[in-house]
Amino acid sequence: MAASISPPDHPPSAGAPPNRVLVFDTTLRDGEQAPGCSMTRIQKLRMAQVLQDLGVDIIEAGFPAASDADADAVDAVARATRGVRICALARCQESDIVVAARALQGAAAARIHLFLATSPIHRQHKLRMERAQVLDTAVRAVVRARSLCEDVEFSAEDALRTEPEFLIEVFAAVIAAGARTINVPDTVGYTTPGEIAALFTRLRCEVPGIEKAVLSTHCHDDLGMGVANSLAALEAGARQVECTLNGIGERAGNAALEELVMALRTRADRFGLSTAIDTTRLYGASRTLSATIGLDVARNKAVVGDNAFAHEAGIHQHGVLANRETYEIMRAEDVGFPRTRLVLGRHSGRHALRERIGELGLCCADSDFETVFAAFKTMAERKREVLDADVEALVSGTPVHAGGPWSLAALHVGTYVGGASIASLHLRHSDGREARETATGSGPVHAVTAALVRASGQDLEILELRVRSIGTGAGAQGEAVIRGRHETQEFQGRAASTDIVEAAARAMLEVVNRIERMRLSPPSSLNRSGILSHDHESRSVSLA
Numbered sequence: 380m381a382a383s384i385s386p387p388d389h390p391p392s393a394g395a396p397p398n399r400v401l402v403f404d405t406t407l408r409d410g411e412q413a414p415g416c417s418m419t420r421i422q423k424l425r426m427a428q429v430l431q432d433l434g435v436d437i438i439e440a441g442f443p444a445a446s447d448a449d450a451d452a453v454d455a456v457a458r459a460t461r462g463v464r465i466c467a468l469a470r471c472q473e474s475d476i477v478v479a480a481r482a483l484q485g486a487a488a489a490r491i492h493l494f495l496a497t498s499p500i501h502r503q504h505k506l507r508m509e510r511a512q513v514l515d516t517a518v519r520a521v522v523r524a525r526s527l528c529e530d531v532e533f534s535a536e537d538a539l540r541t542e543p544e545f546l547i548e549v550f551a552a553v554i555a556a557g558a559r560t561i562n563v564p565d566t567v568g569y570t571t572p573g574e575i576a577a578l579f580t581r582l583r584c585e586v587p588g589i590e591k592a593v594l595s596t597h598c599h600d601d602l603g604m605g606v607a608n609s610l611a612a613l614e615a616g617a618r619q620v621e622c623t624l625n626g627i628g629e630r631a632g633n634a635a636l637e638e639l640v641m642a643l644r645t646r647a648d649r650f651g652l653s654t655a656i657d658t659t660r661l662y663g664a665s666r667t668l669s670a671t672i673g674l675d676v677a678r679n680k681a682v683v684g685d686n687a688f689a690h691e692a693g694i695h696q697h698g699v700l701a702n703r704e705t706y707e708i709m710r711a712e713d714v715g716f717p718r719t720r721l722v723l724g725r726h727s728g729r730h731a732l733r734e735r736i737g738e739l740g741l742c743c744a745d746s747d748f749e750t751v752f753a754a755f756k757t758m759a760e761r762k763r764e765v766l767d768a769d770v771e772a773l774v775s776g777t778p779v780h781a782g783g784p785w786s787l788a789a790l791h792v793g794t795y796v797g798g799a800s801i802a803s804l805h806l807r808h809s810d811g812r813e814a815r816e817t818a819t820g821s822g823p824v825h826a827v828t829a830a831l832v833r834a835s836g837q838d839l840e841i842l843e844l845r846v847r848s849i850g851t852g853a854g855a856q857g858e859a860v861i862r863g864r865h866e867t868q869e870f871q872g873r874a875a876s877t878d879i880v881e882a883a884a885r886a887m888l889e890v891v892n893r894i895e896r897m898r899l900s901p902p903s904s905l906n907r908s909g910i911l912s913h914d915h916e917s918r919s920v921s922l923a
């Protein structure tokens with residue numbers, strides 16, 4: 380039998396102003412439950428640290444009764460974190476409650492989260508229980524959990540499809556039994572903002588004792604309304620919001636933490652609510668999760684997607700350059716986004732090109748600009764996105780990838796299904812040197828990058844290698860992005876080609892050349908992405 384957990388150092392909302400929203404993060408439980416999102420104990424520990432630094436109020440670390448590994452992970456997170464409440468999920472049954480309490484023993488502040496389905500469809504087909512049995516089971520479980528842990532949350536699973544009168548009865552009973560947080564999950568993402576707001580308003584008016592508990596919202600995203608529904612519940616009086624980073628979770632996922640937090644912040648004029656989240660850590664937290672579980676963030680994802688602060692249409696670009704607020708309602712730096720990036724493409728105009736030339740530290744005389752702009756337009760008609768290397772090449776009049784000093788004279792790649800890949804290449808340096816190398820790798824991209832690093836003779840660690848498709852159809856290009864570290868500096872290369880192996884080779888060559896160019900002519904400054912930039916007052920970048 381688990382020993383009783385000492386009372387938490389503060390009740391869930393004690394001292395919190397009425398407009399303070401508690402952020403209950405369930406990335407490590409509801410999020411982790413989703414296919415492709417499972418995490419090992421070590422990964423959960425890393426993410427728990429990220430969530431703690433982000434400033435969430437409660438971390439739901441797992442469902443200890445689900446497996447020994449889950450119980451272990453909750454135990455590890457409970458011991459490793461401080462200054463944040465750690466929560467474990469349990470069904471309304473003795474064994475689950477005891478296992479959850481045991482896993483939480485090392486936590487400075489703990490919570491047991493009980494759940495039981497209340498909707499007719501779940502009562503009939505899953506639980507095979509009458510209303511009275513559900514009520515009794517819930518109350519007994521809360522009493523038992525309270526005997527082991529001071530802080531108990533009760534969730535009425537599928538609440539949004541439950542008869543409101545029954546929900547009111549259950550909530551009144553579990554509050555009387557000692558539940559301090561009452562969670563109202565939209566388990567199947569079925570509700571709408573108007574409907575959930577009406578339910579929360581009704582619960583606040585009609586549940587006896589509701590003032591003793593914190594009302595919580597937990598919305599799934601099956602109809603794409605998870606965040607909107609959560610915000611509606613908050614407007615109607617919820618003061619805890621359950622969510623996940625990047626919106627991962629069962630099926631279409633849970634309400635996304637970063638979207639909720641930025642909506643509350645950006646529209647403080649409307650909501651008048653705040654959280655304790657350090658928003659400048661949102662982008663990093665999102666990317667850490669994405670790297671941990673290997674699930675990419677969609678490019679157009681709100682707040683943290685690659686395009687969230689990118690503008691392509693010429694008229695938008697012009698507006699943003701004149702005054703950021705014309706087309707941006709949040710500042711990239713407020714979510715920790717590396718920087719506002721204008722995507723250069725066929726809709727881009729002169730302003731955007733001039734700005735990028737400046738950002739890259741290139742020097743382009745006014746008299747040359749029209750020629751460069753005309754060449755840019757021609758290139759933009761052919762390519763979906765004009766990359767930084769393309770702009771450098773346009774300004775210097777050098778064809779892209781001939782940026783040198785190293786150039787690729789030959790490349791041969793062989794792949795053996797079920798075996799290693801092998802890449803042989805021949806590099807030529809503008810000073811007359813030649814380098815030939817062969818390397819094997821677990822795949823063709825690996826083999827090519829290994830051969831290039833060796834041939835360059837550089838001390839280079841690859842930090843990131845991303846390959847993705849840009850465009851659609853059989854002629855779609857593959858884009859490779861490689862980030863590497865040389866000594867203390869980071870360098871990035873990007874390239875696109877219909878041959879993904881060639882794209883990886885070109886991107887790697889760009890990294891190698893950026894390092895080589897820096898070695899030959901040390902820069903006056905490095906921009907935030909670590910890409911070589913020069914003081915454009917003084918000189919143009921030499922690409923050759």
Ligand code: KIV
Pocket residue numbers: 409494534535536537562564565566567597599
């Ligand atoms: O969606 C849901 O109903 C849940 C409960 C366990 C809270 O995740």
Ligand code: ZN
Pocket residue numbers: 409564566597599629
């Ligand atoms: Zn859920």
